[in-house]
Structure formats: structure tokens, C-alpha cells
Amino acid sequence: MSLINLSSNFLWQELPYIIKVSDFIMTIILCIVGGLIIGFCQKFLGLYPKEMEEILHEYKVTKTIDYKPLPKYIICAFLPLIFGGSIGPEAGLFGMVAMLSTFLSVKIKNSNPELKEEFIEASTSAVLTAIFQVPIFSLFSYDKNSIYKVQPIFKKILNYFTYSCTVLSAYFIIKFLNNLIHKESFIFKLASNHISNKDLLLFIPILILSIIIGLSFNYMGHIIECICKKTKINLNPFMAAIIGGFILAFLGAYFPLTLFSGEHALREVINNVGELGIPYLLLIAFLKMLATKISINFRWVGGQIFPIIFTSFCIAFALSGILKVDPTYVVAITATGVITVVLRKPIIAIVLIFLFLPMTYWIFAIVSSFSINFIINKFIYKTSLNL
Known part of the structure; x- marks a missing residue:
């Protein structure tokens, strides 16, 4: 490392x-x-x-x-x-x-x-x-x-x-x-704020949005994988890696945050949420998802956990700005939920997000992760398997 x-x-x-x-x-x-x-x-x-x-x-x-x-x-x-x-x-x-x-x-x-x-x-x-x-x-x-x-x-x-x-x-x-070596950890504590009744009423809508975002991440991967199979790029890993390099070059040149895992850029993005603005946060989250799935399917293979954390935080802070809701509360639901959908491992999702959250927010992460895990196993993946 x-x-x-x-x-x-x-x-x-x-x-x-x-x-x-x-x-x-x-x-x-x-x-x-x-x-x-x-x-x-x-x-x-x-x-x-x-x-x-x-x-x-x-x-x-x-x-x-x-x-x-x-x-x-x-x-x-x-x-x-x-x-x-x-x-x-x-x-x-x-x-x-x-x-x-x-x-x-x-x-x-x-x-x-x-x-x-x-x-x-x-x-x-x-x-x-x-x-x-x-x-x-x-x-x-x-x-x-x-x-x-x-x-x-x-x-x-x-x-x-x-x-x-x-x-x-x-x-x-x-x-x-x-x-x-005085290396700063990528983990940092989010601010603890007052959770209003309005925040609590939005729990279910934010939970549903988290499922949609997580599923979108997975389906984006399936679409890119299908394109690779249809064009037979997956049969030629040499060409796949070169094409992947050209796509990443284009994305990275105009949107540098799409490159690398997002581990080191996460703190910088969160500290500059106001300057970046909601449209840019949503755009960079989408492009980060796209870049990750392109990397994996075009033979730039690696893990997707760090990019998912980065993406889910960008979306959470954007949603917070749109809904005028406590950002830490939205992160507790959205980030944990998206990671649960993508990895299908609720415990891992909870552990990864816990250290970013003040202890008073842990309950929202736990409820979010296990609720989403139950929903996707019971109604989404089970239904798709039956079909």
C-alpha cells in the first residue's frame, strides 16, 4: 500500500x-x-x-x-x-x-x-x-x-x-x-446536529432512494458488462484495457475526482460541499459509479468499496442540500444503505460507516442496513430469481 x-x-x-x-x-x-x-x-x-x-x-x-x-x-x-x-x-x-x-x-x-x-x-x-x-x-x-x-x-x-x-x-x-509517519486516516467524524421531526419523517423516502441508488450502481455494471459481451471486447483483454484507458483518460481529464478510489478525495469533497454545489455532487457521483464499472469491466480490476463510499457520501450531501436535512443523518441512511445493496453484507456496511458517525446516529445506520438487506432479499433479488 x-x-x-x-x-x-x-x-x-x-x-x-x-x-x-x-x-x-x-x-x-x-x-x-x-x-x-x-x-x-x-x-x-x-x-x-x-x-x-x-x-x-x-x-x-x-x-x-x-x-x-x-x-x-x-x-x-x-x-x-x-x-x-x-x-x-x-x-x-x-x-x-x-x-x-x-x-x-x-x-x-x-x-x-x-x-x-x-x-x-x-x-x-x-x-x-x-x-x-x-x-x-x-x-x-x-x-x-x-x-x-x-x-x-x-x-x-x-x-x-x-x-x-x-x-x-x-x-x-x-x-x-x-x-x-504522521499519515492522516481517510476516516473522519461528521458533525453531530439536532435531528428534527422533519428528518425522521423523511427516513422512509431516503431509505427508498438508497435502494434505488444501490440498484442503479449494480445495473450500471450489468449494462456495461452486456455491452462488453455484445461487442466481444471481453474476449480480448488487451484491447479492453486499452479502451478502458482511453475512457478513463477522457473522464479523468475533465473530472479528476473520477480517478482513483476516492479514499483521499473524500475529506476534500466534504469540506468543500458548499463550493461544489448540489448539481456537481450528483454529477460526480454518477461519473464515479460509471468510472468504477468501466474500470472493472475493461480489465482495470480492483475493489469497489472505496468508490462506493465516495459515491454514497456525495449523493448523501446532495440529498441533504435538496431536502434541507441534517447531512450526517442522510449519510447514516444513504451510505450504509447503498453499500448494503451493492455488497449485500449489512454488517460490513455498518462497520465501514460507523466510524464516520457520532454514536447518536448509529441506530439509523443499523436500521437502514438491516431494513434494506431484508427488502432486497425478500422482494427484489428473490423476485428476479423467480422470473
């Missing part, structure tokens, strides 16, 4: 001054060159990295994760992040750590079948905690017939204790390292 930051800083901050080129031209050059390099890597090294869902699926089907392509995986995961892809680092790092954990479980002598699961569970929990700087447990969900499920109760308790120690260790270590 430090190497990504150093490389990105050199390419996007120092290099333009060295070669005396404007940010506009530099954005176009870097995105197009990045597309070419990523395209060559996709062609000659392989279709890496994989999204977290793909890694989870591979593990569920094969009961293992192939660790042999790890060097290729690292290179392919690194490039989209430094060339401005609208993605987060979690997919690449998640895959790397899962591969390393599998490698260790294979190399350790006298290992039992449970060890691989336990290594992956603990290590992926640690890396997700380090990335998001909040204690997050693994996204892995085991099959009902898994050995892990039939373990004695004391063994389960021991595993949960181990995972808790791992997650908390990762959390405090990353805090210590950030303090050591």
Missing part, C-alpha cells in the same frame, strides 16, 4: 513538474499509457487480479486457491491502482494474502485440512482491517458440509478468539504505523 502511494505520488504529482506538462495532458498520457501496459500484462501474464467474489467462488468450488501465479498477480493488481483506475486496493490485496495463506498451509508440515481455512480466514480479516482501518472480519462463508462447521464448540471458540486477536492486532498496528 505504501508502494502504491509512492508510485502514484511520483506519476501524478512530481512527474508533471519534471517534464513541465499540465495536469490535463498528464492525465490523458498516464491513463492511455496505463491502458497499454495493463493490456500487455493481461495478454502475457494472465487475467489478474480477480475480484473478491471470484476468489470466494474459486475457494468454494475447489477448496483451495492457486498460489503459483502470485508474482504475476501482484504486478497486475498494482498497475491499475497507480495509473488512476477508479478502484480500491482490497481485491488485489485480498487475493494476494489468500494465495500466501494457502502457500503457507501447504508448506507447513503435518498440517490438517482445517488449517487452510483458518489461515485464509484470519489473514484476509487482517488485510481488510488494515485497508479500511476498521476491524473487519473475513468475507468468507463456509459450506454447510465444511469440516469447520462440525468442529467441537471449544475449537470454534478458539478460532473466533484467534480471528479477533488477528483483526485487533492489524487494527492497532496500522494505527501505530500511521501515527509514526
Whole structure:
């Protein structure tokens, strides 16, 4: 992660001054060159990295994760992040750590079948905690017939204790390292305001809007994926990466906030909400969603959690301005709701947003996340499956 930051800083901050080129031209050059390099890597090294869902699926089907392509995986995961892809680092790092954990479980002598699961569970929990700087447990969900499920109760308790120690260790270590180098966390506290009766009456409408926004994010991805399949771009990852670079160059040159994960830009946007204005916030939220789905489908693969957080905050503050409602209250509902719809993991959504909110707003995030999770599972995804 430090190497990504150093490389990105050199390419996007120092290099333009060295070669005396404007940010506009530099954005176009870097995105197009990045597309070419990523395209060559996709062609000659392989279709890496994989999204977290793909890694989870591979593990569920094969009961293992192939660790042999790890060097290729690292290179392919690194490039989209430094060339401005609208993605987060979690997919690449998640895959790397899962591969390393599998490698260790294979190399350790006298290992039992449970060890691989336990290594992956603990290590992926640690890396997700380090990335998001909040204690997050693994996204892995085991099959009902898994050995892990039939373990004695004391063994389960021991595993949960181990995972808790791992997650908390990762959390405090990353805090210590950030303090050591005086690195500012992307997490910040939103202001606590008085919640009026009008705010409470708007809870349901804001909840519905959150579902619509989250579904729009998903459907935008489906549309772009269908376009790639219809045009057969998905069959040629080399060309896909180059085309993706050209699209990102155009978007990034005119709207720089569409590039990168949005992690570092989030605080700046929130501090300048008044200057940016409601129309621009809504526009940048839409373009950020578009850039993220283009990145993923055009082989600039990475995670989408950071872009979703950025997008949902922009929309929340825009809605707050339109409805004249407390912005922190809208963030508690909208940001948690959108992340729940996209990831379909309410606990993860709540944990990610909690540290932005004063404690008095936590209840709205909890109700929002679990209500939306129930609605989409009961009435939306279940209905679409039946159709």
C-alpha cells in the first residue's frame, strides 16, 4: 500500500513538474499509457487480479486457491491502482494474502485440512482491517458440509478468539504505523446536529432512494458488462484495457475526482460541499459509479468499496442540500444503505460507516442496513430469481 502511494505520488504529482506538462495532458498520457501496459500484462501474464467474489467462488468450488501465479498477480493488481483506475486496493490485496495463506498451509508440515481455512480466514480479516482501518472480519462463508462447521464448540471458540486477536492486532498496528509517519486516516467524524421531526419523517423516502441508488450502481455494471459481451471486447483483454484507458483518460481529464478510489478525495469533497454545489455532487457521483464499472469491466480490476463510499457520501450531501436535512443523518441512511445493496453484507456496511458517525446516529445506520438487506432479499433479488 505504501508502494502504491509512492508510485502514484511520483506519476501524478512530481512527474508533471519534471517534464513541465499540465495536469490535463498528464492525465490523458498516464491513463492511455496505463491502458497499454495493463493490456500487455493481461495478454502475457494472465487475467489478474480477480475480484473478491471470484476468489470466494474459486475457494468454494475447489477448496483451495492457486498460489503459483502470485508474482504475476501482484504486478497486475498494482498497475491499475497507480495509473488512476477508479478502484480500491482490497481485491488485489485480498487475493494476494489468500494465495500466501494457502502457500503457507501447504508448506507447513503435518498440517490438517482445517488449517487452510483458518489461515485464509484470519489473514484476509487482517488485510481488510488494515485497508479500511476498521476491524473487519473475513468475507468468507463456509459450506454447510465444511469440516469447520462440525468442529467441537471449544475449537470454534478458539478460532473466533484467534480471528479477533488477528483483526485487533492489524487494527492497532496500522494505527501505530500511521501515527509514526504522521499519515492522516481517510476516516473522519461528521458533525453531530439536532435531528428534527422533519428528518425522521423523511427516513422512509431516503431509505427508498438508497435502494434505488444501490440498484442503479449494480445495473450500471450489468449494462456495461452486456455491452462488453455484445461487442466481444471481453474476449480480448488487451484491447479492453486499452479502451478502458482511453475512457478513463477522457473522464479523468475533465473530472479528476473520477480517478482513483476516492479514499483521499473524500475529506476534500466534504469540506468543500458548499463550493461544489448540489448539481456537481450528483454529477460526480454518477461519473464515479460509471468510472468504477468501466474500470472493472475493461480489465482495470480492483475493489469497489472505496468508490462506493465516495459515491454514497456525495449523493448523501446532495440529498441533504435538496431536502434541507441534517447531512450526517442522510449519510447514516444513504451510505450504509447503498453499500448494503451493492455488497449485500449489512454488517460490513455498518462497520465501514460507523466510524464516520457520532454514536447518536448509529441506530439509523443499523436500521437502514438491516431494513434494506431484508427488502432486497425478500422482494427484489428473490423476485428476479423467480422470473
